[in-house]
Each structure stands twice: as structure tokens, then as C-alpha cells.
Amino acid sequence: MPKITAITTHDVRARTSRTLAGSDAVHTDPDYSAAYVVLETGGSLRGHGMTFTLGRGNEVVLAAVRALEKPVVGLTLDDIRGDMAAFWRRLASESQLRWLGPEKGVIHLATAAVANAVWDLWAKAEGKPVWKLVADMPPEQLVGCIDWRYLSDALTRDEAVDLLRANAPGKAEREATMLRDGYPAYITSAGWLGYPDDKVRALCRESLAQGWRRFKVKVGRDSAENVRRCAIVREEIGEHAVMMVDANQAWDVGEAIEYVNALQPYRPLWIEEPTSPDDILGHQAIRRAVHPIGVATGEHAHNRVMFKQLLQADAIDFVQFDNCRLGGLNEALAVLLLAAKFGKPVCPHAGGIGLCEYGQHVALIDYIAVSGSLDNRMLEFADHLHEHFVDPIVLRDGRYLPPTAPGFSIEMRAESIAALTWPGGSEWSA
């Protein structure tokens, strides 16, 4: 039985700020980075996990990972999978460390890296990709991976079991559909805020030629500039393609309403992160005022309690959680179930480094086992840094093909870790 004997950490950073890939209204110079974690077992089986950051501060997340050694090292895989929710709560509610959150910020990002490394370890031990490991679980086992605290006023454990049971009959067919067709995606690579117009036009044309029909555009604090950029993209992609816009938290509530309504002629499907990610009531007010444009948020919504309220308040149309911002897959499963209960589509946040690799598993679990639907659902895609992974994502005709290798697809190539290690790797010392 594998036993976790140590946690190894790596400070992995790509120097993406050189190209302005990933630039937006508030993140002007990101260096896409991973606080990277390896659970050692003394043998060849290892659990790999990471959380995503923008560069500076990656070392702070790794300090938090080391603080989590105490509740993890020494456990066997059976200790963990025997009561996965209790294991997760040991991480998320450690009696002294919880003051640093609770369940938010650096300590929750670290919880995600460690929890997802455990999922990787478990899936490898069973010889399955994570999506298949979870999709194959009986309903009681799946809900047993979730810490249900603070959710019962919106969704009880028993309701969740009933929901999973009701969707169980179609699981095999949906899995076959995914293996044949893949999961629908949209592309963000064309519209980074730091890109000049001619580059945006060229990337739109290139993406159209590659088969993409759904495009996300970054907008910012200058409303006239936003209108101009959306007009360019709409002109390039034509009337029938889908456009989404993303403000990355740039606006106050009143500004958001005014600036989003100025984009109505270009018919965006959603406005993403119009204001503070903590502002549930603000999103509710914006949503009421910008119809028929939908409201999307979640990459900075930090835990299941925030999503519970976004859903209770009918504040969003699209649920965009991030598998690292939430405390890993355990909490992502809770949000999938909440979204299914409230009838809202989940479109996971991806991009960055490793987030597409993680996100495909979550999207597949949602379709095969939880919501059973593809309506209004699509997974973000950005064309960065996939070459660093042992089992990178595979896209075909704008859809993610399900990974088949055991684990969570997050293991990085040894030579990539060496090259991207900050500050000594060749990426930084050159």
C-alpha cells in the first residue's frame, strides 16, 4: 500500500511576460508559474500536483505547501481514500493554519496543489485517468469525497446522491460520446489585452482556419477602446461565431453596467469577471442590467460557499471555477453538484500553465457523471506551455479529446522542471 513519505516542491516559472501572452486589464505582465508538488512514496509511484500563479509569490504558495506536510506525510493511500472528505478537511481546516484563510488565498491554493496530487496518486494506483476514476464511482462514494459543511441550506448530501443516481443511466453512453467526439472548447489566445490590433486580426483568422468558432476577448478600463476591439473581433469572426468578453475585475458595479451595455451591438455571450470576484450582490445587479449578455465568473471565487451564494442569488449565468483556486477536485465536485442543482452550466477556467490539463478532467466528470449536459458548456483553451507536460492535452476540431493515461495529466517533464525552475533554470539565468 503506497504511503506518502515526503512532499517535494519545485518553483516552476515560465517567462511569459516577455510576450504579453496572458495580459489583461489587471494582470499586465504575468509569468505563468506553477507551485509544483510531488508526493513521494518511496517507490516509482508518485502523486503530482500544482497550483497556478502569475510568478512573484509562487514561493509563498510553496511555503504554504510545506506547512501542510504535517497533516499529509505518513498517510497511506487507503487512509485517504477510506474517507476522502475527512482527509480534505484535515488540510482545509487544520486548527492553526485555517486562520490564514479560512479556505481562501495562499493556503487554499496550497491545499489544491496537495489535494490534486493525491488524486493523481490515487488514479495512477488504479491505472485510470482521474476523470474515469471519478465518473466510475457510485454516487455515495463520489459525495463521500466532499466536505459538506456550509452547504446544507442549498444542497444536502442526500439530494446530491439523488441527482447523481438520476443521471447514472446515461453514463456509459456519454463516456462513449466523449471518447469519440471530445469536449467542446473555446479559445482565448487571440484576444490578450497587450496584443496590437493587427496581431488580434491575424490570430482570429488563424483560429478560424483551425476550426475555432468561439472566441474570448479581453476588455479593460477604456470603454471606447473596448468597443473598438470588440468591433474588430466581430468583423473578423463573422456574425455566426460566438464571442465572449472578459474584464478581469476592472470595474465598479455601475461602470460594469455602462461599459457592458456599450458592447451590446457585438452580441457577446457573456461578460466575465465584470467586478470584484467577492461581490456576489454586485454580480447580481450587473446580471439584471445587462441582459441578454450573460454574466460569468469564478476563476477568483475562492470556495464552495462563494459559489453557493452566486447560485442562490441567481447572480451568474456561467460557473467558471478554477480547480486550483478551489481547494482541488474535492471542492470542484461540490461546485459541479451545486451548479447542477441550480441548473447553471459549468465552463471551467483554464489557460495559464496546467489549467487546461486539469480542466479537461473536471469538464468530463461534469458531463459524464454530474450534469449530463453539454448545453452552453465549453472549456477554455489557451495555446501556451502544453509542451512541458508528459501527457499534454489533445485538441481536435476545437474539442478536447479525453486523456487516457493514468492520473491527472499534470505531471511535468523533468527537463521542463529543470529549465523553468526559478531563479536557477535556463529560462531565468539565460
Added chain:
Amino acid sequence: MPKITAITTHDVRARTSRTLAGSDAVHTDPDYSAAYVVLETGGSLRGHGMTFTLGRGNEVVLAAVRALEKPVVGLTLDDIRGDMAAFWRRLASESQLRWLGPEKGVIHLATAAVANAVWDLWAKAEGKPVWKLVADMPPEQLVGCIDWRYLSDALTRDEAVDLLRANAPGKAEREATMLRDGYPAYITSAGWLGYPDDKVRALCRESLAQGWRRFKVKVGRDSAENVRRCAIVREEIGEHAVMMVDANQAWDVGEAIEYVNALQPYRPLWIEEPTSPDDILGHQAIRRAVHPIGVATGEHAHNRVMFKQLLQADAIDFVQFDNCRLGGLNEALAVLLLAAKFGKPVCPHAGGIGLCEYGQHVALIDYIAVSGSLDNRMLEFADHLHEHFVDPIVLRDGRYLPPTAPGFSIEMRAESIAALTWPGGSEWSA
């Protein structure tokens, strides 16, 4: 002109878990700790600041403080006080570091330590205590210390100026009242959850003899036990003293309503932290269901956007922010103004280590310059660890006497820092 040349950090921890002082329903073994920061100027003038933690993880906050050196070191005091809001935003919205929050968790705790050290530096440079520095500011200067982003749907900068102007005429008289009588306090030291009944009874009697008439009691997950403890405290303190109860986030929303209503016979003034600190809508539901018991929260509410919503949703009766959980005094001033606009009393969270020292300044600013009221207002007091401060709090007849030494009262004695340094100090090596 003083210039910040370096940030020195100290990992200061008191071994309070030995006595169960500070124990509650979810924090069972706290070691009251300070991520302690000194802004060096190359001369004898220094800025001292800290944020509070429960022990493990204190080193993670200090790693975050070091990550904030970049936007701080090299600035002069004039650079900062010339546009205090812009300085604060440089900390809270650093383009890469903000991913670690934004404005929450470890990076925000670190922002608080650094921002409050700047306030200490500024106040010492002017030879005033911080409360006096702020209370003496013209309205425009005070609101110029606040980052107004995300607030305009609830309170604009202009409204805040008007509010301060309307209260300005009574400032001198209120200051004189404070210097004569002090600010009202309540005591938490009697009712820690880990204390046996006879110790609680003895501490209640002792506190009554010292003049205390307001007492807070910790409650937990066992409703019958809560009823029993409240009955004991009510019996000891009599019918006319004030009792508050504090659940430290132990319950789901439905449980909170049931368990709080079971305490109605003992007439607590408020239930504090009945559920997740992120659950604005949950607090709203609880408040509606437990009247006439009031709802209080805030020591884990992480920024001004959360307080904005708690007030917009009429979800709480008492605003209990923590000057370290928020990003320091700049953000605390925003919440004081929001609370004044919505007509809710602020009763700052204190206790721990250093929080009473900080909290007295905030409470004095609220009374003298912002709300102008003492109605339903009182500052928490716990009788721990004040001996470690150069200018410790002074209480008389259950009231805080205003500090008169320049600064934020947070400078620790050099021998205390040495003794409490983790893990090498005598507190830990003995």
C-alpha cells in the same frame, strides 16, 4: 525625509496552546503569534507592524511580507503620504502578487502588516498616536487614504466626505471625552471553550469584581453543552450584565438558527460568527430567524467588498472587522465609513496578540471622527500578552484609555521578540 531602506521580519510566537487560552469551536490549540515587520529607514525612526496568526503558518505570512518588499523599499514617507491610497493599491494590487488573493488570505494579512507599519512610521514622524493623526485629518485627506475601487454602488468618495464633514463639529468634544473616560470594552477572557466550568465561574466572578459588565462566551457544536455554559455564565453575571456568544464558524445555516434560538432564554446580545465568514446570504437568513438576538461577524471577513455586501444585505447588526484581516488601517477606514453610512455599530475584533493595541486606535477614530457615536459600540478585550509591548493598552473600569505615545502602539519589546522568536527563542527551546 525618512526613506524605507529595508523590511526586517520576525517570526514571533507565544505558546498559548499550553493553557487553552484562546480555544474555541474550530481553533482548538492556538499559539498566538505575530508575523512581525520593521520598516528600516537607516536612522532611529522605524515603522513597526504585525499581523496576527495562530502559530503554524506564521512563516508563510512572513514569506508574503518579503514578496512585498518590491513595491515598498525605496519609497520615502512623502512618496507614501502624498497619495496614501495609491501606495495601498500598489501593495494590494501588485500585478503578479494579486493572483494570490486578490485582497484576501495570506497576501492580504501581509499587506496589513506592512501598511500598518507605514502608519506607525508616519505617526511617529509626526509625534502623534495613530488615532490622533487620523482624527486630525481634514475629511478630504482621510478619504484620500482609501482605495475606493468596488465601493461606489454603496458609498462614494463624495458621500464619505459629506459624512465626515457633518460629524466634524463635535470632534474636539468627543476627543476630550475619550481622554477623560476611555472607550467602552467587553471581556472575552472568561469563556474560552477549553476552560472547565469551575474556571469559567471563577473568572466571571473575578471579572465582575474588576468592574466588567459585558462578557463573551464561546459556544460550539454541542447545543446542549452551549445551553449549559450560557446558563452558568448568566447565573454568575446576573440579569443586568450583557452576554454575547461566539460560535467561531461552527455551524451550517440551519443549525445556527436552531442552536441560537435555544439560547434565547439567556438573552445574548449577539451571536458572533454563526457560520462560514464568507456566507453573506447565510448571515442574512440567520439574522432574520434569531431576532431579537443580533448577528455579529467580521474577524474573518477579508476585505471591504465583503463588508459592503454584509451591510447592503442587512445581514449583520455588529461590524467586527479585524485591522490585520483587512489590509490594514487604510481598508479599516473604508469599513468604518461604510458602517456609518448604513448605521451599524463597529465593534472591532481584538484579543490575540497585538489586536487590542491596534483596535483601540480604530475604535477611537470611529468615535471621534467617523460615526461620532458610542451606541452599541464596545471594543473586545482579552487579558493576554500585553506585557510584550512597549506601549501596552491601559484599561480603567472596563474602558480603554487612549494611548498617547506616538505610533500605532504595536512596537514589541526587544527582549520579548527575542524570547518569542520561533523556533529558537526561550519560549520554544525551553
